[in-house]
């Protein structure tokens with residue numbers, strides 16, 4: 321059996337009870353359906369053909385037939401309910417697993433994959449898997465039982481004629497084999513195009529403001545329509561394979577077997593023991609009942625392919641290596657030491673080389689340098705978002721790998737360059753699910769970051785609703801909120817990646833004062849473009865192309881009269897950092 325299908329089936333095994341009950345109802349319903357024509361055959365041959373209409377016997381046959389039909393309807397209803405229940409539970413579990421895997425994937429995964437493709441796996445692919453349980457398994461089992469029952473009933477009536485009808489089966493198997501070979505690549509392409517459609521949708525929705533500002537609506541619409549068209553063409557190719565291979569071929573086989581049956585009936589009608597007309601009726605009826613399940617089974621193959629390919633995609637995500645949860649949690653004092661740090665995102669181009677520094681609680685290290693010089697990359701390594709390629713990074717003397725990422729991250733307050741705000745209340749955004757942070761603490765940190773007056777003026781205060789991405793806040797307010805969020809849990813280490821980039825000079829001055837307060841007793845690492853905000857840092861590293869170009873305190877660096885001194889003077893005169901020579905975005 322295909323390993324993906326096998327793995328998918330293990331999910332259903334968690335619901336053995338429902339599965340067994342479903343199969344039981346299915347068997348009962350199928351047997352009731354198969355027994356129907358046998359009663360009709362008895363009615364035709366024993367009563368109608370010989371004009372022996374004994375009312376009691378005929379009524380008993382009619383009641384029996386009706387009872388069987390009712391039993392079969394009830395059985396199919398119950399089994400469909402149970403199989404649907406299994407399908408819903410499996411899909412729900414798979415979705416949860418995919419989501420919980422996705423949020424534990426390392427940052428490098430998101431560098432390589434688009435978020436829309438991930439959404440597609442969580443929604444479309446898990447949905448496609450559902451049909452495996454609802455349509456494929458239920459239907460296949462039902463149809464197999466039905467076929468078996470029909471063949472047994474046929475054998476009871478006339479073994480010779482049954483063998484003629486059974487010739488259908490190898491022919492159908494050959495068609496199924498051919499269908500599988502032709503359709504799998506088409507189904508794979510279709511699903512990956514669907515994923516591409518989702519990625520484009522997601523990207524366009526997120527970048528809507530840029531698209532509209534740059535008047536790119538038409539180009540994006542055209543590109544979307546090209547992928548959509550490709551998806552359509554692939555679907556049509558799949559439908560053509562279905563249309564050509566499934567129903568028409570099976571219908572042809574059916575006609576051939578029917579002709580064979582009639583020929584045998586005609587040949588034997590002149591002989592001493594002719595085939596009874598009731599037997600012929602039952603065979604034609606059974607053949608009709610046999611062909612429908614066969615056609616449905618071949619149609620289910622299409623669904624099976626979809627489920628298999630979707631399963632492959634979902635399992636490939638579930639099997640992605642997750643962030644390591646190993647390590648021994650330790651309450652940190654906040655000492656950080658980095659020795660000879662080296663890193664490359666693609667394994668080819670170095671982004672950091674030989675970076676070393678140490679920060680103790682109460683000290684502040686400032687990282688400055690041109691755009692693309694590697695400052696945020698150092699922050700990412702400190703947060704454990706990427707594994708170290710070279711060098712050593714220790715907290716309180718312990719290598720990060722030994723400590724456990726979750727434990728280290730819990731003790732770091734991080735303010736990112738581009739802070740993210742979740743849809744929900746302001747208080748929820750500040751707490752982010754961390755326990756032990758009461759309202760008084762929230763007001764305290766809001767005061768520290770100069771946001772308390774703004775929150776107080778909101779009608780719902782701390783309970784004010786924030787939109788997705790913090791759209792109802794200004795960029796500066798989002799940054800201040802993120803600063804307050806980082807301080808709320810009283811972290812041992814404070815990391816600020818351009819925390820004051822979006823605030824006005826007055827707020828920046830107040831924040832710098834707040835930071836001077838927040839730094840007490842904490843190890844602080846601050847990335848800054850505005851050098852005025854870090855002049856009192858205990859050490860300043862000036863990075864250039866991933867290397868430390870200059871280091872020291874502000875006064876010493878100014879006295880050196882090097883690159884830092886020139887940058888500082890330029891900024892003091894109001895010049896922009898980016899105008900200082902090194903091209904923006906240059907790879908380190």
Ligand SMILES: Nc1ncnc2c1ncn2[C@@H]1O[C@H](COP(=O)(O)OP(=O)(O)OP(=O)(O)O)[C@@H](O)[C@H]1O
Nearest residue numbers: 431665671690691692693694695696697906907908
């Ligand atoms: N996820 C990533 N994948 C590949 N390359 C990256 C990634 N992030 C950053 N880089 C590259 O690494 C280099 C350093 O980037 P980094 O973000 O660390 O610079 P930075 O000094 O923080 O810049 P800025 O001041 O603009 O924030 C850049 O050349 C950038 O193109």
